[in-house]
Amino acid sequence: MYFRYTGVRVRNLQRSLRFYTKVMGMKAHLEGKMWHGGVWVELKSPNSSQRLELNYYPPGTKYYEKFKTGSEMDHLAFWVKDVDKRYAQLLKKGAKKGIAPFAQGKYRFAFVKDPDGIWIELIGRGKRPS
Amino acid sequence: MYFRYTGVRVRNLQRSLRFYTKVMGMKAHLEGKMWHGGVWVELKSPNSSQRLELNYYPPGTKYYEKFKTGSEMDHLAFWVKDVDKRYAQLLKKGAKKGIAPFAQGKYRFAFVKDPDGIWIELIGRGKRPS
Numbered sequence: 001m002y003f004r005y006t007g008v009r010v011r012n013l014q015r016s017l018r019f020y021t022k023v024m025g026m027k028a029h030l031e032g033k034m035w036h037g038g039v040w041v042e043l044k045s046p047n048s049s050q051r052l053e054l055n056y057y058p059p060g061t062k063y064y065e066k067f068k069t070g071s072e073m074d075h076l077a078f079w080v081k082d083v084d085k086r087y088a089q090l091l092k093k094g095a096k097k098g099i100a101p102f103a104q105g106k107y108r109f110a111f112v113k114d115p116d117g118i119w120i121e122l123i124g125r126g127k128r129p130s
Numbered sequence: 131m132y133f134r135y136t137g138v139r140v141r142n143l144q145r146s147l148r149f150y151t152k153v154m155g156m157k158a159h160l161e162g163k164m165w166h167g168g169v170w171v172e173l174k175s176p177n178s179s180q181r182l183e184l185n186y187y188p189p190g191t192k193y194y195e196k197f198k199t200g201s202e203m204d205h206l207a208f209w210v211k212d213v214d215k216r217y218a219q220l221l222k223k224g225a226k227k228g229i230a231p232f233a234q235g236k237y238r239f240a241f242v243k244d245p246d247g248i249w250i251e252l253i254g255r256g257k258r259p260s
Contacts (some may be wrong), residue, residue, distance in 0.1 A: 053204075053207070072196065
């Protein structure tokens with residue numbers, strides 16, 4: 001038994017697909033339909049084996065629900081080379097503002113949000129003191 | 131930039147750690163503290179590179195919130211050899227009931243829930259018709 005992927009629920013599949021591919025640089029490599037009408041698309045970043053699934057449940061299907069913001073999904077983390085540059089670029093490309101870049105220990109962090117409000121952590125090495 | 135891990139928020143770190151290690155068979159391999167008092171533990175299954183982080187925010191710390199059940203975290207998927215056997219075993223070990231095993235296409239599925247109510251999908255190959 002092994003952990004294989006994380007599936008997040010999205011409110012608008014095309015919007016989320018666009019976000020995770022065009023803004024976050026992932027690639028969709030598998031997709032399918034569930035027996036009840038739900039749709040899933042699996043994504044990976046080039047050079048990483050981590051899998052993210054987008055799950056969409058059309059209104060009227062068995063597992064549709066009115067979207068509620070909750071606590072369970074804390075964040076999706078992306079490793080980046082330059083946190084500050086990437087943070088600015090992602091905002092320009094349409095990611096929602098989260099937390100501006102800051103340092104902690106040897107690392108630098110920032111947060112943006114996806115179209116459904118999921119927090120996305122950017123983590124990278126800290127800047128060397130000059 | 132690449133997707134590195136999923137972080138879920140837990141209400142009781144020891145309870146969730148016990149669940150993901152003793153029941154779901156994962157191993158904790160990294161842990162740390164956030165500047166604001168939050169605690170994280172990173173887990174992997176033996177034989178898989180997928181990372182799951184448990185995030186705990188103690189009451190009184192900056193990112194603590196009253197836990198709300200929401201829609202974003204759809205499910206965590208685990209690949210298993212025998213869905214029916216594993217489903218029965220996980221219930222015995224304390225996982226909460228989700229959806230009893232069923233077939234779809236070439237695969238077999240079942241769902242249980244973690245201590246915070248996160249849906250856990252069990253997916254495995256379908257049984258050959260006898």
